[in-house]
Amino acid sequence: MESLLCRSDKEIMEILNLEKPFQARIIRDNLIKGVTDFSNMTSLPKAMRERLSSERKNALTARIIRKEEADSTVKLALSYPDGSVIECVRLSDGKGRYTACLSSQVGCAMGCAFCKTGTMGLIRDLSAGEIVEEFILLSSLGERISHIVFMGMGEALHNFTAAMDAIMELHRESGFDISFRKMTISTCGLVPGIKKLTELDIPVRLAISLVSADDETRSSIMRVNKAYPLHELKDALLRFQHRQDRRLTLEYCLLGGINTDKKSAEKLYEFCKGLDALVNIIPWNPIPEMDFTTPSEAEIRSFERELKAQGINYTIRRSKGRSISGACGQLASETKKQ
Numbered sequence: 001m002e003s004l005l006c007r008s009d010k011e012i013m014e015i016l017n018l019e020k021p022f023q024a025r026i027i028r029d030n031l032i033k034g035v036t037d038f039s040n041m042t043s044l045p046k047a048m049r050e051r052l053s054s055e056r057k058n059a060l061t062a063r064i065i066r067k068e069e070a071d072s073t074v075k076l077a078l079s080y081p082d083g084s085v086i087e088c089v090r091l092s093d094g095k096g097r098y099t100a101c102l103s104s105q106v107g108c109a110m111g112c113a114f115c116k117t118g119t120m121g122l123i124r125d126l127s128a129g130e131i132v133e134e135f136i137l138l139s140s141l142g143e144r145i146s147h148i149v150f151m152g153m154g155e156a157l158h159n160f161t162a163a164m165d166a167i168m169e170l171h172r173e174s175g176f177d178i179s180f181r182k183m184t185i186s187t188c189g190l191v192p193g194i195k196k197l198t199e200l201d202i203p204v205r206l207a208i209s210l211v212s213a214d215d216e217t218r219s220s221i222m223r224v225n226k227a228y229p230l231h232e233l234k235d236a237l238l239r240f241q242h243r244q245d246r247r248l249t250l251e252y253c254l255l256g257g258i259n260t261d262k263k264s265a266e267k268l269y270e271f272c273k274g275l276d277a278l279v280n281i282i283p284w285n286p287i288p289e290m291d292f293t294t295p296s297e298a299e300i301r302s303f304e305r306e307l308k309a310q311g312i313n314y315t316i317r318r319s320k321g322r323s324i325s326g327a328c329g330q331l332a333s334e335t336k337k338q
């Protein structure tokens, strides 16, 4: 069963066996408004509603199979008809701003050692429509979502076309109308993807999961660094920033005893030179089966002192949703690789 999102009228007509393009447009308009049950699409003829309901039950392919809530964070597990399961999260800043954290793939090929999704391997890419369905289902929780981050399962730049098609659909004025400026793509440092994004020239935000500014340390934790070492990454970021003039976020997952010393802060300073970047320090969220340790409070404070001494622009993020595994690097699902 195929998703109806990110489709032309003609494609929707073919998938649903419709006769007229305006019927496809009615269905699309309903989906954008969050009406996903064909029987509630009252501007369609009754006989058509009944046929579609009996054939597909629901206009979305994704089903919510689990919902967990903690610290005003809501995590949904969604299943697709092929048995794939992904997770997505709705975050709240406590002041009425809601952000959808979307997955772009089932699993991830990048294999970053500190990340739970990385342990799954890549099972498959999500289609653009499936990504947009995540947004619709998170919106169905009842609050208007104004921001989007691609920080769920998968590396969005590794599923470039689908992720960009989803972004365009979520941005479309007659659709979900989310400003590009309120969207953030997170990447582990996939340089070819950053270059393609630069060429695309859309003012989305870019967040880079840096973790270490030392090639040896970074390569030992993040395989991507072996293919695209730090100097190549920095070059790509400088070009992106030259085109977009938008502040970058460098996500720095703080791993106890690994990237928290003075030398790490000095290397970080060197990497930041010439970039307009905010370093986001995220103490590692514990994942039981992994060997890393969450840094102690003393270790975090000592690293902060080093950052201050270097004059690095930083913030410390205490991940919300830790208790429901909805925090950074903690999303994974029970879908198994075939």
Ligand code: SF4
Pocket (backbone or CB within 6 Å): 108, 109, 110, 111, 112, 115, 116, 117, 118, 119, 152, 153, 154, 155, 187, 188, 209, 329
């Ligand atoms: S950190 Fe991101 S890119 Fe790395 S394995 Fe996890 S999901 Fe993939």
